[in-house]
Structure formats: structure tokens, C-alpha cells
Amino acid sequence: MDREVLEFIIVPPFDRRHEITNSRERMEHYLGNRFPGYSFKLVAFAPVGDEDDFRVLPVMNFIDGEGVSRMCEEPKRWLLQEIGAACSEFELKGKRSFAA
Numbered sequence: 001m002d003r004e005v006l007e008f009i010i011v012p013p014f015d016r017r018h019e020i021t022n023s024r025e026r027m028e029h030y031l032g033n034r035f036p037g038y039s040f041k042l043v044a045f046a047p048v049g050d051e052d053d054f055r056v057l058p059v060m061n062f063i064d065g066e067g068v069s070r071m072c073e074e075p076k077r078w079l080l081q082e083i084g085a086a087c088s089e090f091e092l093k094g095k096r097s098f099a100a
Helices: 014-021 023-034 077-089
Strands: 007-013 037-043 055-058 061-063 071-074
Touching: 007 023, 007 077, 014 023, 023 077, 055 071, 055 077
Parallel strands: 007 037
Antiparallel strands: 007 055, 061 071
């Protein structure tokens, strides 16, 4: 384990995936502002979890300067929960999500 996770993949609830991915850029900026130092990629679908909640998937590996694949330290559970809660708070048309 060489470094902490800095990037996360966000999977929206299945039934809202189109609505949310239409606001992909705004949501990625919103999360980046809420969690400075981390980056986020919103994807429309991934075969994980249930269909009712956002899924937060940490990107656990990276290629170092010598081309060797390395593993990151597993993120704390509370961080994943806070990111998931922030995703649920994101308003597609509301005033709280002026991120872009």
C-alpha cells in the first residue's frame, strides 16, 4: 500500500442514471468542491450494488513512475459514507449545487 485513494467513481441509482448523468459535469465539480484534493468520475452504470443508492467506488490502483502497478490504501468507511451522502444531497436544479 503506497498512497491514499485520490479518485472515486460514482454510480447513480439505476432509475435516475439518465437524469443524473445529464448533470455529470456539475456533479463532478460539486463533489470536487465538497472534497478538495479528490477527483470524481460519474458513470451511467456499473454492475454493482442495489438500484436505490449511489455507489462510491474508490480507484485503488495506479501506475508509478517506473510503470509498476501499485495499490492504494483502502479509504476509511466514513469517507465513503460522506461522499455517498453528498451525492444524495446534490440537487439537479437547486441552488445548493452551483458548482460549474
